[in-house]
Amino acid sequence: IAGITQAPTSQILAAGRRMTLRCTQDMRHNAMYWYRQDLGLGLRLIHYSNTAGTTGKGEVPDGYSVSRANTDDFPLTLASAVPSQTSVYFCASSDSAKQGGGYTFGSGTRLTVV
């Protein structure tokens, strides 16, 4: 693994189903983030975690939950998917102790809810 790995790459999901998007990093970054990208809206923050064991809500958290049991993993769960959650999801990490450190992004998960 080099950087951030997201899985799956893409998924078609029936509405009402539960789904977990996986994100793993090997850089020992303390902070991790989930964004969704929709056409014309840029990237919007869903949830974030400044360190293992803590999480926080971003701009659009409804319908999503996260956990941060350890430094490397930051899964995003859709408890009951709805079509409006069709989007491309990006996981990112940063070393927030390094002032102004930029984000490293995963390659994204394209999710279609039908």
Add this chain to the structure above:
Amino acid sequence: AQKVTQAQTEISVVEKEDVTLDCVYETRDTTYYLFWYKQPPSGELVFLIRRNSFDEQNEISGRYSWNFQKSTSSFNFTITASQVVDSAVYFCAPGYSSASKIIFGSGTRLSIRP
């Protein structure tokens, strides 16, 4: 409120022309960071530059240059002698110390015609 505006939704120029992408941000933070990311058609997010709010010196990297004007809260990005490979969506993204996370603009889609 912390906000970023990329007023140009789409720009199309002919190859070899110079092009400037505008970015205006709002913040009450005295310390912050400014980023530009590139998203080519392949979809990944590529880090281009980070600028500290204390450093208003403009920066040049090859054909890319950035003009940071704190007085007008702008951080504009210029590509000189554009090439087809520059075609991408470009995101301006301020990082605020008070929020410890990066806020992305809605992006500017740049198309370079041969």
